[in-house]
Amino acid sequence: MKTNILLVEPNFPIPAKSKNHCNFLPIGLLKIAAYHRERGDKVELHRGNFRAKTYPKEIKITSLFTYWSAHVWDSVNFYRTLYPKARIQVGGIYASLMPEHAKQSGCDDIQVGLYRNGIAEKYEPAYDMIDVDYQIIHASRGCFRKCNFCGTWKIEPEVTYKSSIKNEIKKKRLVFYDNNLIANPHIKTILSEIAEYKLPDKSKVHCESQSGLDGRLLIKDPEIAIFLKNAHFLHPRIAWDGPYRLWPKIKEQIQVLKNAGYSTDDIFIFMLFNHDFSYEEMRLKLEACRRWRVRVIDCRFRPLDSIADGYKPQAKNQSNEEYYIHKGWTDKQVRTFRRAVRRQNIAILLHLPNGRYIDGVEREYIPT
Numbered sequence: 001m002k003t004n005i006l007l008v009e010p011n012f013p014i015p016a017k018s019k020n021h022c023n024f025l026p027i028g029l030l031k032i033a034a035y036h037r038e039r040g041d042k043v044e045l046h047r048g049n050f051r052a053k054t055y056p057k058e059i060k061i062t063s064l065f066t067y068w069s070a071h072v073w074d075s076v077n078f079y080r081t082l083y084p085k086a087r088i089q090v091g092g093i094y095a096s097l098m099p100e101h102a103k104q105s106g107c108d109d110i111q112v113g114l115y116r117n118g119i120a121e122k123y124e125p126a127y128d129m130i131d132v133d134y135q136i137i138h139a140s141r142g143c144f145r146k147c148n149f150c151g152t153w154k155i156e157p158e159v160t161y162k163s164s165i166k167n168e169i170k171k172k173r174l175v176f177y178d179n180n181l182i183a184n185p186h187i188k189t190i191l192s193e194i195a196e197y198k199l200p201d202k203s204k205v206h207c208e209s210q211s212g213l214d215g216r217l218l219i220k221d222p223e224i225a226i227f228l229k230n231a232h233f234l235h236p237r238i239a240w241d242g243p244y245r246l247w248p249k250i251k252e253q254i255q256v257l258k259n260a261g262y263s264t265d266d267i268f269i270f271m272l273f274n275h276d277f278s279y280e281e282m283r284l285k286l287e288a289c290r291r292w293r294v295r296v297i298d299c300r301f302r303p304l305d306s307i308a309d310g311y312k313p314q315a316k317n318q319s320n321e322e323y324y325i326h327k328g329w330t331d332k333q334v335r336t337f338r339r340a341v342r343r344q345n346i347a348i349l350l351h352l353p354n355g356r357y358i359d360g361v362e363r364e365y366i367p368t
């Protein structure tokens with residue numbers, strides 16, 4: 001029997017212009033949509049809270065970061081009021097990491113991990129429901145490492161790899177959602193497929209990854225960097241989550257990418273801050289990136305079970321009650337570090353002689 005299914009992406013605080021950005025696409029919902037359509041169900045997708053065309057029998061609400069949980073609760077409340085007879089399920093990252101908390105939203109049940117044990121995984125996402133010029137690919141699930149700040153190994157404890165993605169390629173731009181793309185033992189085959197692939201109009205495809213590359217694997221097998229380059233892989237981003245003393249390794253990882261043909265303008269370094277390494281140590285890491293002239297993508301740490309984040313970028317100062325400030329950090333250091341990253345990135349982008357640019361003036365970093 002046909003079922004009316006409503007899929008909902010809550011009103012997350014994503015600027016309207018970034019709604020279709022590849023970092024935020026509700027790809028899980030698009031796969032669930034494809035799966036239910038094949039079963040003959042009628043599927044509607046809502047990005048936000050509003051009245052459906054037909055009364056849904058089932059409502060499936062996705063979730064993202066735990067600190068955006070309030071938006072999930074809002075959606076549950078909104079659709080519960082509008083459709084009291086519908087069965088509401090919440091899935092996604094927050095629901096998988098904090099099922100007990102998510103259950104208190106008033107939903108009927110929680111989907112932990114992949115939808116129905118991954119049954120929708122083999123479906124091509126219903127891209128017709130969303131207007132984007134790229135496609136998302138998962139060539140693997142899970143990650144063999146167990147970094148203490150990361151939820152991947154909790155959400156996807158089983159590590160699985162695809163050996164080929166050739167038959168999935170439909171668009172010119174591919175975005176990998178893999179957590180550790182190059183850990184896939186078949187990565188060279190997959191990258192070769194992309195390098196050789198031609199779309200019906202004979203154009204080539206290019207690819208990128210939402211997550212950082214595991215640089216330790218690049219050192220272990222530098223040939224991977226050549227395969228990345230040949231596959232038109234854009235903007236490789238190396239994760240530097242360890243201490244400053246690892247800088248020779250990071251330098252070597254950058255060199256591996258440079259040897260493969262990437263310029264420092266192409267390469268980025270991911271850095272987690274407001275975490276175990278002090279402000280002073282993070283400044284040293286930032287300073288190393290300045291010397292190497294690579295830009296930094298900073299990521300402010302929030303605990304995996306934090307259910308709210310009241311950080312306001314424009315505020316002058318805020319307290320630990322308003323947002324999570326790590327015990328070794330202060331609000332001032334969080335703001336100063338973010339500002340330093342942005343200024344340094346501008347200086348590197350503008351090719352200023354020594355990569356320092358503060359208030360329009362080049363200045364030295366003096367440790368506090």
Ligand code: SF4
Nearest residue numbers: 143145146147150179
């Ligand atoms: S390597 Fe990356 S994906 Fe894997 S556990 Fe660490 S942070 Fe998470």
